[in-house]
Amino acid sequence: MIVPQYRVDASAIPLAGKGLFLAEDVAKGRVIIAPDNIHTVWPEAKLRQYPADSIEAESSVRWFEDWYSLTPEWSDECYVNHSFAPTALWHLGFIFAGSDLPAGTEITVDYQLVIGSGEVMPFRDSITGREIIGLPWVDNLRHSATALLGLLDAR
Known part of the structure; x- marks a missing residue:
């Protein structure tokens, strides 16, 4: 569920296709996206039985x-692109504003937090050329929880 007003438009990120843009100002630490209608949650072992280009893998x-939510309905949330300098923070399925974000801001998150431990995205970061590799769960949770506390402490 995308909380603020938004629009989908051409991404400002090279090779990214479309992106999700705010249509209103959002304050630092506010929820931009919250999980809703999660009807399928699989362990990684089951997910990896499917090819990388399958709808199951692509929508997870x-x-x-080691649990993944699957959303094959392709909601507009799928237009949140990757950045190593993201505008927002992914934490346990929620996306929080990483700073005070004015209308027109493209929402990006660090994909290292949304993919499995050691998983490598099939593309590189288009700005830095770096591989995007999933963090181990403990590092993932430590990073996102610490960052979230920083966002909330500043409010």
Whole structure:
């Protein structure tokens, strides 16, 4: 569920296709996207039985530990692109504003937090050329929880 007003438009990120843009100002630490209608959650072992280009793999994100939520309906949330300098923070399926974000801001998150431990995205970061490799769960949770506390402490 995307909380603020938004639009989908051409991404400002090279080779990214479309992106999700705010249509209103959003304050630092506010929820931009919250999980809703999660009807399918699989362990990683089951997910990996499917080819990487399958609808199951393409529509999955790491939710917690080795469990993935699947959303094959392709909601507009799929237009949140990757950045190593993201505008927002992914934490346990929620996306929080990383700073005070004015209308027109493209929402990006660090995909290292939404893919499995050691998983490598099939593309590189288009700005830095770096590989995007999933963090181990403990590092993932430590990073996102610490960052979230920083966002909330500043409010």
